[in-house]
Amino acid sequence: APISTPRISNATQTFGRETVRLGAGFIPNVQFAPIYVGLEKGFFQEEGIELELSYGFENDYLKLVGVDEYQFMLGSGDQVVLGRAQGLPVRYVLNWYTRFPVVIFSKAERNITTPADLAGKTIGIPGAFGASYVALRGILEAANLTEQDVRLESIGFTQAAAVSEDRVDAAVDYAVNGPVVLRLAGVPVNEIALDDYLVIPSNGLVTNERTIAERPDLVQKMVRALQRSIAYTLANPDEAFAIALKVVPEAGGENEAANRAVFDASLSFWTPKPGQTPGATDLADWQATVEFMQRIGLIDAAVDAESLFTNQFITEE
Amino acid sequence: MAVFVAEQISKRFVDGPRPLQALLPVSFEVEAGEIVCLVGPSGSGKSTLLRIMGGLIEPDSGAMWFEGEPHRAPNTAIGFVFQKTNLMPWRTVLQNVLLPIEIQHKKVTEADRAHAEALLATMGLKEFEHAYPRQLSGGMNQRVVLARTLMQRPRLLLMDEPFGQLDALTRERLNLELLRLQAAQKITIFMVTHSIPEAVLLADRIFVLSERPGRLIAQVAVSLPRPRTLAMMSTPAFGEIAMQVRRWIGETPDFDEATQSSRAVETLD
Amino acid sequence: MAVFVAEQISKRFVDGPRPLQALLPVSFEVEAGEIVCLVGPSGSGKSTLLRIMGGLIEPDSGAMWFEGEPHRAPNTAIGFVFQKTNLMPWRTVLQNVLLPIEIQHKKVTEADRAHAEALLATMGLKEFEHAYPRQLSGGMNQRVVLARTLMQRPRLLLMDEPFGQLDALTRERLNLELLRLQAAQKITIFMVTHSIPEAVLLADRIFVLSERPGRLIAQVAVSLPRPRTLAMMSTPAFGEIAMQVRRWIGETPDFDEATQSSRAVETLD
Amino acid sequence: MFEVSKDEIRYRPRPSPLPAWRAWSSRYHTYLLAPLTLIGMVALWAWLVEWRAYPPFILPSPALVWRKFLSMAAGSLWLHVGVTLLEIALGLAIGLSAAFVLGYLLGKHRSLERIAAPYIVASQSIPVVAIAPLIVIWMGSGLVSKVAVTALITFFPTLVATIVGVRSVDPDLRDLMRSLRATRGQMFWKLELPAALPMILGGLKLSATLAVVGAVVGEFMGATAGLGYLINLGRGVLDTPMIFVAIFMLVLIAQALYLAVLLLEARLLHWQR
Amino acid sequence: MFEVSKDEIRYRPRPSPLPAWRAWSSRYHTYLLAPLTLIGMVALWAWLVEWRAYPPFILPSPALVWRKFLSMAAGSLWLHVGVTLLEIALGLAIGLSAAFVLGYLLGKHRSLERIAAPYIVASQSIPVVAIAPLIVIWMGSGLVSKVAVTALITFFPTLVATIVGVRSVDPDLRDLMRSLRATRGQMFWKLELPAALPMILGGLKLSATLAVVGAVVGEFMGATAGLGYLINLGRGVLDTPMIFVAIFMLVLIAQALYLAVLLLEARLLHWQR
Numbered sequence A: 001a002p003i004s005t006p007r008i009s010n011a012t013q014t015f016g017r018e019t020v021r022l023g024a025g026f027i028p029n030v031q032f033a034p035i036y037v038g039l040e041k042g043f044f045q046e047e048g049i050e051l052e053l054s055y056g057f058e059n060d061y062l063k064l065v066g067v068d069e070y071q072f073m074l075g076s077g078d079q080v081v082l083g084r085a086q087g088l089p090v091r092y093v094l095n096w097y098t099r100f101p102v103v104i105f106s107k108a109e110r111n112i113t114t115p116a117d118l119a120g121k122t123i124g125i126p127g128a129f130g131a132s133y134v135a136l137r138g139i140l141e142a143a144n145l146t147e148q149d150v151r152l153e154s155i156g157f158t159q160a161a162a163v164s165e166d167r168v169d170a171a172v173d174y175a176v177n178g179p180v181v182l183r184l185a186g187v188p189v190n191e192i193a194l195d196d197y198l199v200i201p202s203n204g205l206v207t208n209e210r211t212i213a214e215r216p217d218l219v220q221k222m223v224r225a226l227q228r229s230i231a232y233t234l235a236n237p238d239e240a241f242a243i244a245l246k247v248v249p250e251a252g253g254e255n256e257a258a259n260r261a262v263f264d265a266s267l268s269f270w271t272p273k274p275g276q277t278p279g280a281t282d283l284a285d286w287q288a289t290v291e292f293m294q295r296i297g298l299i300d301a302a303v304d305a306e307s308l309f310t311n312q313f314i315t316e317e
Numbered sequence B, C: 001m002a003v004f005v006a007e008q009i010s011k012r013f014v015d016g017p018r019p020l021q022a023l024l025p026v027s028f029e030v031e032a033g034e035i036v037c038l039v040g041p042s043g044s045g046k047s048t049l050l051r052i053m054g055g056l057i058e059p060d061s062g063a064m065w066f067e068g069e070p071h072r073a074p075n076t077a078i079g080f081v082f083q084k085t086n087l088m089p090w091r092t093v094l095q096n097v098l099l100p101i102e103i104q105h106k107k108v109t110e111a112d113r114a115h116a117e118a119l120l121a122t123m124g125l126k127e128f129e130h131a132y133p134r135q136l137s138g139g140m141n142q143r144v145v146l147a148r149t150l151m152q153r154p155r156l157l158l159m160d161e162p163f164g165q166l167d168a169l170t171r172e173r174l175n176l177e178l179l180r181l182q183a184a185q186k187i188t189i190f191m192v193t194h195s196i197p198e199a200v201l202l203a204d205r206i207f208v209l210s211e212r213p214g215r216l217i218a219q220v221a222v223s224l225p226r227p228r229t230l231a232m233m234s235t236p237a238f239g240e241i242a243m244q245v246r247r248w249i250g251e252t253p254d255f256d257e258a259t260q261s262s263r264a265v266e267t268l269d
Numbered sequence D, E: 001m002f003e004v005s006k007d008e009i010r011y012r013p014r015p016s017p018l019p020a021w022r023a024w025s026s027r028y029h030t031y032l033l034a035p036l037t038l039i040g041m042v043a044l045w046a047w048l049v050e051w052r053a054y055p056p057f058i059l060p061s062p063a064l065v066w067r068k069f070l071s072m073a074a075g076s077l078w079l080h081v082g083v084t085l086l087e088i089a090l091g092l093a094i095g096l097s098a099a100f101v102l103g104y105l106l107g108k109h110r111s112l113e114r115i116a117a118p119y120i121v122a123s124q125s126i127p128v129v130a131i132a133p134l135i136v137i138w139m140g141s142g143l144v145s146k147v148a149v150t151a152l153i154t155f156f157p158t159l160v161a162t163i164v165g166v167r168s169v170d171p172d173l174r175d176l177m178r179s180l181r182a183t184r185g186q187m188f189w190k191l192e193l194p195a196a197l198p199m200i201l202g203g204l205k206l207s208a209t210l211a212v213v214g215a216v217v218g219e220f221m222g223a224t225a226g227l228g229y230l231i232n233l234g235r236g237v238l239d240t241p242m243i244f245v246a247i248f249m250l251v252l253i254a255q256a257l258y259l260a261v262l263l264l265e266a267r268l269l270h271w272q273r
């Protein structure tokens, strides 16, 4: 795609440091604790990066990175596949979430514990797209079910309420969201995690081809800083949580317990799998993801899995 | 035999820059089939009195009876011609004239349309049935209002300067038409006018209202025989009555008959 | 010496149910300082002619000159009293009267306020300066309009039935006031009225418009001496002129002098 | 006193130059300029894409959107249009009816307005998205909730317009109707409605346009069909041309509704000139 | 002809029973009923939470929201309120100015309206969220984009109201002003504006209320402060009472703006009665 916008348009040099904007998720949240840790501990500064966090929609940021309006964003693998399929020159350079964070959850009393239990059930889902749809189809596939075998209800982002008030039998949501909310409200919950059935590269650092080609040093610095941040967070969870609370004070106070629960649940998603090089992803997983997404119709044609990611910036400790 | 009785009706407006006594208590009776003309200086409370009689505003004191019944709200047997031409701009002339029928009978029959068209023809507006009010002249609109009120077949007609915007000849023609109608249908008429000759030509009695605050200072009986004709206007009796009325209008409430009689008696209109 | 010249002015309205010739080509001149009264049946095109003269609507044909200049748009030296009382409901009486000053001089001085108050006093509205139009009677509002127009100190005054809603006495008083003002300030006046006596009392010449479509069928010169007084109204000369005008109004465009002279000559108003 | 030379100026008989020009302008301006500006807009859009070299996923070219439209039109596009139209129709029907009735009452009784206004204003200033869970719980995630959101959004403009309209009724005409002893219903149908029409139609213009927004906001809460769903889907699968096709369908619906109000206006207010 | 017994009915001197009741109703209704209905609403809300046993993450109780408000008021709440207020103020300033100017022009020239309306309608029916990337590219993700969205949303109601208002000016008064040779400016300030005020104020009521929605929609595109941000934050940190506090602040701002218009109305339209 022709990109004629000025190089690192938003990056300015200040005191020998470079301002880099990172398109993060929707809202400040303890789930971004590693970033906050990196900022607080100076991991980014040590790389000469003045990191500026920007909050918005993942799909908007993917496009903005695609046109080099932004150089970096946090996004999940399936989004990168989608982006590539639509011609966005984006590439995944660092894995952060080692397991796909979306689950199907339900009240324990419903006894929905395996994909097969979903047959004939009403499942709430934000919409037939995005991470939740990927997870739903992946989990259904594991039991050889299709969308016709369940009743889908598009409930937007109201999963906790919908499950709590029995409008649906189960709902697709981030593991650290709906299920945590219900448990905190004293409702026992069952979860079915996609990652148990299908490995899809999850959230990580995404940049574009141009930045990789013209500023590999910058990518390298970003990857290094973020890796250090994640590692430090995993090593010092209490401190990391405290740092996150400083950035997001609203998560403290009477919300601390809930957010600590979210944070603790997140930690397990950030922990490298046995045998995995921290930050790296597998070509096989990408290939499986592409095939899966083609199968469920999210993309029309195959995408070259090699073009989706690179492990070249991963530094092994 | 009084079709309309007013007793000690008064009105004070309090929403202006200072409270204003528009009407001091007035009492009068109007006999069935009678024509009463109300004259008085501008701002003396003529319109206010008419609006009270029509049940459109509440008096501060007093009581009224219409056809023997206590009266305080509008009545379909009472037709009202307002001082300000009030036609609906979104209705054609004919539709405006048919409004009272629509309101009172819900359905407009062919007979009603024919009646409306006849009335408009009487008013000299035959070709303008389908025009909108803004396409007519001031006097033409005033005639539409007259037709609309007559459409209602009222038993009591309250009229506030109904002929003010008409030229002399049209005015005379309509005066005679009104007299004919009134005689034929036994309508009672209570009418505000600024023209003393008109008042004398039409009325059985002429009420004179004093300067603000309005007070009924005279009820002049017009003893001319009926049916009235334009020719009567040149009789001495006519001139005599006109002169008498004119004297009353010129009076301050505490007038002195002697000094007043020396006033000029020419009527300007 | 003509302050206003109209040549072959005509007007046809095409937006009604059918096209309507309101005014056939009319031509006339108005001399400086002259008072011309325009009379004619309702709907004959008087208001239309005045609006054309004021530059408010375009004639279909013809040309006009004002003070020697070609004239086709409104001019601040021309004051206009409209047939329909047009006061701004959100302005008090005083603010309404001061409107022309605000428009023409941007600033309202103390002298202007004093002038406005004096004019209102002349109109008998001293206590109503701060009232809103809806709190006044019809005739009172009409007097406010008069005051507003005079405020403008026009050199030519176009008036469309300016005294229509006033009682006989107030009307006479204002007639005389107008004559005084006109003499003092050398205003030229062109005025529509339905009252023939009023026309004779005020005018140097009386223009008579025929029934629709309007045509200037007569220009009657009023040879009464100036200053005019109310007493003149009872002179034979006055009656003679009034009678003459009345005959003309009654005419159809193709009139027959012989048959017309036998008409009744009593003026009703 | 003044010298007059009569040949200086002269009105020529109709058609005079000015009216002729006006006739031209009022006749041809609209019929010629409207498509011309449309073409200009599309050209501007195409040029913008060209000039800034925007990739299709940011701003697709007109040609691309057109191709996408053709392929979607052969598919399920009309189904989605139909769903959104249904939501709009029902939402408008409910929202406008409520607006007329309540607007009439509040217009007649100022004290009622002062009591009700705070709640009406509140209902309009609460972001739908923030209370989506409550809406889903109370109304489900089906048609009802979308219709409710559309009705809520279309309600307000027509309500306010009706209040203003009812208050602007000429008191002289009100007196006339009272003197004729018109019933409340007659007062409404024969006086207040026609007199308030210019304002009400203004409110309808707003409501008609906002109805589209209402349906989309409703669908954004979660839907399985409709143009708002298409937009979300397009965002989800990063198919920007699809988003633009959906947007254009929305714009077309809004235009059609607006045009309907304009036609109604031309028909009902022809007496106004 | 009729028998009259004069003692049957008699108007008593003021204060007569009817006016007295009216005076009571207009004086006490509003000052008493307003707080009463408010208390009723809160009670209803508390009862609803109790009855349906809603957990706080669905619908927090009034008491919970109040406590949350107190703790937030001691913290950064006012900062967020300030940010949203700034966006609203700037958005209103821009949106309303544009609406007045354009509304005046379109009101005077019907053919202009027919040309411009399609684009204005289009601008109002495109969901902001669908073109968020373009907005970010063109206007950044800071204050500018939020102000732009607010201005866009507040623009339309006042535009339409101004058009309707300008068209409803009494032609007789227009003639008067023409006969006085009023300039365009005078025509506007001395006639068209005061005559159109009742309608324009109606439009302002809508714009004022929608300004709040505009700011929130703008902040929903991505923000770091403001009440819309608080709502999202509340969703992020699983704090439903926080969402409700933000909603209530929004509602309060909308109320205040609406009240401001009501006061303006009382001041400017006192001549209307």
Ligand SMILES: Nc1ncnc2c1ncn2[C@@H]1O[C@H](COP(=O)(O)OP(=O)(O)OP(=O)(O)O)[C@@H](O)[C@H]1O
Pocket: B134, B135, B136, B137, B138, B139, B140, B165, B166, B167, C013, C014, C015, C016, C020, C022, C040, C041, C042, C043, C044, C045, C046, C047, C048, C049, C083, C212
């Ligand atoms: N705007 C208009 N559109 C169409 N026809 C009109 C318009 N204005 C006036 N007319 C027609 O032109 C004719 C003359 O009207 P005009 O107002 O000049 O009469 P007039 O002499 O002033 O009458 P009046 O004494 O009743 O006021 C009437 O027949 C009227 O119907």
Ligand SMILES: Nc1ncnc2c1ncn2[C@@H]1O[C@H](COP(=O)(O)OP(=O)(O)OP(=O)(O)O)[C@@H](O)[C@H]1O
Pocket: B013, B014, B015, B016, B020, B022, B040, B041, B042, B043, B044, B045, B046, B047, B048, B049, B083, B212, C134, C135, C136, C137, C138, C139, C140, C165, C166, C167
């Ligand atoms: N709505 C009102 N509010 C306040 N004052 C009013 C109101 N209506 C009339 N008035 C006052 O009451 C007095 C009488 O008014 P009214 O209209 O009855 O006079 P009128 O005799 O009909 O005069 P005209 O012959 O000029 O029509 C006037 O001084 C007027 O200012």
Ligand SMILES: [Mg+2]
Pocket: B046, B047, B048, B083, B160, C137, C138, C139
């Ligand atoms: Mg009166």
Ligand SMILES: [Mg+2]
Pocket: B137, B138, B139, C046, C047, C048, C083, C160
């Ligand atoms: Mg006229």
